[in-house]
Amino acid sequence: MALPWLHDTQQRLAQSFRGQRFHHAQLFCGPIGVGKFELSDQLANALLCQNIVQQSAAANSILAPCGHCKSCLLTLAGTHPDKRLTQVDGQSIGVDDIRGISDFMNHSAAQNGNKVVVIKNCEKMTTAAANALLKTLEEPSNSRFLILTTSQAAQLPATILSRCAKTDIKVINTQLAQQWLESLQIKGYSWLPLFYSQPLQVKHWQEQSQLQSIDMLYKFATEFKQSHNFKVLVDIINKQPELVRIFTLFLSEQLKQQLMQGMSFDAYQIAQQALSEFLQNNTKILGLNLPLAVSRLAHILRNS
Ligand SMILES: [Zn+2]
Incomplete structure (x- = not known):
């Protein structure tokens, strides 16, 4: 799914990757429905793709998976052993969840490449969980990546914030969101402009x-x-x-x-x-x- 309002952010991430400045811990902050999770997922798949270097070589390219290497076939099937998603609905992310992530990170990669963990709604980490994550954040390894998403960045401890590369994800050009919603046949509602900053939320309502x-x-x-x-x-x-x-x-x-x-x-x-x-x-x-x-x-x- 191409989300046009994310394109600039995707280009900047690719730029930092090409320049070997890509941070091992990425934190994406933004409102519900802006596409933080879609962005994280695509980035995770790209980091696992065996052709990522060639894929991202061209100037202005974005970090996207090639879609046909062995790793990409595994991510497409939802069975990539080097990718891990942590998400909770309602309750909190506990210290055991984070220990599981550390174990996952410490084991060698099954595909002999990168390993990626995505933590959705990371503000739901308990204090103990956040402290446990610090160790993983403080000991970066070349081939281990952590992608955190949140719509409540203010709730995150400063210790976590300061150890991640933080990117604010937002719709800057609302016309892009409007056109995208129109392509889904969502138009004509007087209230729609109130949600141009959360296009995927509107898509969810449609679904x-x-x-x-x-x-x-x-x-x-x-x-x-x-x-x-x-x-x-x-x-x-x-x-x-x-x-x-x-x-x-x-x-x-x-x-x-x-x-x-x-x-x-x-x-x-x-x-x-x-x-x-x-x-x-x-x-x-x-x-x-x-x-x-x-x-x-x-x-x-x-x-x-
Ligand atoms: Zn690939």
Whole structure:
């Protein structure tokens, strides 16, 4: 999958590789859905490719796997013994996970070449895990690479940050994201520009058939202060709880517009505070009375 907004970053990585300045520990920071993981995966596959030197020789080239050597066939099959991915959903990355990575790094490569570890959402490392990783970071070896990704760089310990080559991954030219989404037939939604910095998040919604729901949430957010019937809204959030974050984002954007149109700053702050409490309650309180929470929020926003 070619993600055009990543091309400049990919070129810079290839440049540092050609110049033998490529750092053994890469840290990719950026919002959810910007393509950090796709970038890491392609980079990992390239570092394992037996033809990487030829592949990256030309100026302006990027680090990409050749796709046909023995290593590439193994990565394509998802069975490359020298590639390891650590990812967790929800819970934390513990010290045992990191010890497993160190063991993996210490053993010789099965394909007689590089070994690559990708740690997704590395901010989920516990303090003990981060300390255990320091040893691997501090003893670089020529043929061992670590690629970390995070959307929460501020949560990473300074000791980890200072030992990695950090790259901020972001969509600089939003037109590239817009065109890419159009090529997926995603266009015409008024809210779409809010997510040009997270194109893969939008693609994910398309794959999950959620675009329609999000469009409805947007309409609810724009009419929220005037409406009194929240049944459909509550149904959408009940069925797809992860979308409550999107709904509050839409409401927050509405408030920003109202602030620019003359809403008092005090009222604006009260409303934003109510919004973030609403979001927190939704994610933290099990069995929350959603209809009540929604109408309370509407009441506060109406009076602000
Ligand atoms: Zn290859």
